[in-house]
Amino acid sequence: MATSSVSFKSREDHRKQLELEEARKAGLAPAEVDEDGKEINPHIPQYMSSAPWYLNAERPSLKHQRKWKSDPNYTKAWYDRGAKIFQADKYRKGACENCGAMTHDKKACMERPRKLGAKWTNMHIAPDEKIETFELDYDGKRDRWNGFDPSSFARVVERFETREEVRRKYLKEQQIKKLEEKQSDQNGEGTVSDEDDDEDDLKVDEAKVDESKQMDFAKVEKRVRTTGGGSTGTVRNLRIREDTAKYLLNLDVNSAYYDPKTRSMREDPLPDADANEKFYEGDNQNRISGQALDFKQLNIHAWEAFEKGQDVHMQAAPSQAELLFKNYKILKEKLKYQNKDAIMQKYGNAASEEALPMELLLGQSEREVEYDRAGRIIKGQEVALPKSKYEEDTYVNNHTSVWGSWWKDHQWGYKCCKQALRNSYCTGSAGIEAAEAAGDLMKSNIALKEATEETPEQHEEKKLATWGTEVPQDLVLDQKLLVESLKREDLRKKEEKDERKRKYNVKWNDEVTAEDMEAYRLKRIHHDDPMRDFLH
Secondary structure (H helix, E strand, O other): OOOOOOOOOOHHHHHHHHHHHHHHHOOOOOOOOOOOOOOOOOOOOHHHHHHOOOHHOOOOOOHHHOOOOOOOOOOOOOOOOOOEEEEOOOOOOOOOOOOOOOOOOOOOOOOOOOOOOOOOOOOOOOEOOOOOOEEEEEOOOOOOOOOOOOOHHHHHHHHHHHHHHHHEEEHHHHHHHHHHHHHHOOOOOOOOHHHHHHHHHHHHHHHHHHHHHHHHHHHHEEEEEEEOOEEEEEEHHHHOOOOOOOOOOOOOOOOOEEEEOOEEOOOOOOOOOOOOOOOOOOOOHHOOOOHHHHHHHHHHHHHHHHHHOOOOOOOHHHHHHHHHHHHHHHHHHHHHHHHHHHHHHOOOOOOOOOOOOHHHOOOOOOOOOOOOOOOOEEEOOOOOOOOOOOOOOOOOOOOOOOOOOEEEEEEEEEEOOOOOOOOOOOOOOHHHHHHHHHHHHHHHHHHHHHOOOOOOOOOOOEEEEEEEEOOOOOOOHHHHHHHHHHHHHHHHHHHHOOOOHHOOOOOOOOOHHHHHHHHHHHHOOOOOOOHHHHOO
């Protein structure tokens, strides 16, 4: 066995060491012994048996592979549940303000918050809890039964025994009642058995009852998967074995699709067969009929009610959703009958059993009406004109005629005041006169305009001033005076540039003509002009 010694070995020593290891593996040489006197398996690899250099191991050993560092603080003990260490008589400084215990503060107190804590009342001081700290080892941290108290299971056993005793007592009373009924029915035909025999019968009956109960309890129902969603069902959900399977009803490849995983076939495999002879019409027939359709309508109503602000959820409160849907159907049916009654009351019911009068059916009657040559009624009652669904003979805004009783120039209006504005108030005859006067004035203005357009006046083209915005429209400029003003403006510009050409005896003229203003406008320099520096 190689050691951890790193001292130099010669070639011969190394060869002898290898031969010794081979002999130990073959069992020809005794095994190597460690420092504790235990034999070392020669088949252990060298990388496991060689100790690290920093351990300074002089002899071969496997101590470095064992758990050589053990902590004595590790324990598998558990907390002492509900243990108290001290009961104080008065409140102590630094204790919990709620209960008065020194082992926790008010924030971590597990008692019910008092209206006035122990700090202020100095009463009902809670005892100090026993606080323990454990440093569990690897097994202690992962032991699921660590801290389990076996004595707590005694209550479970006691409760079970009490229940079993009550059950047996109840069964015994039932058996006694049955025996008494049998004895009363016999009425002396047979003799009553001895008390020992009765007790034996009761024990036998009780044993039979217990056995039957145990057999029922021991029954295991076979479960199979009936849907693809993972839910399970009992054997009763399977088809009857005497019935023909769904996929055998129609062997055509293009017929209804059959899903073998869920055993479902949505479409009808035999759509052309007689409906009275078919016992299976596809799974969709069950989805759109019976209670499935009612459940679908209930879901839709819950969704629509939730979107409109109702606090209803089909999965969270199914009873509430069903009650709301029931009330909704009642109100809907009631409103439907109310609308039907209102329509029948207004227009009548043609499907009723009451026969209509003959004058309404054929438009004839025996009522005698006499007219004169002008069409006026002399004798009898005038037939009432039928009215439309729109309002008639209603006069708004003080009008004496209805809207549309007057027409002119492709416009409707009121006949009483001849106004074409529907929301206008009636102006009577004064409005009519004002409208006629406005029309006459319009005609005269149109005629005058046509007369002026026929002979237009000839005006000479004049050049108007272009400075400013407040220039009179009738202002014109003289071309000769404008040329002279431009010359004077050029001379003034030259004098400003060259002071030697400035005159000493200057006569000022405060009068500024329109031509002078136009010349100044044309000759002035615009500061935003990019070419102003090139002007001479």
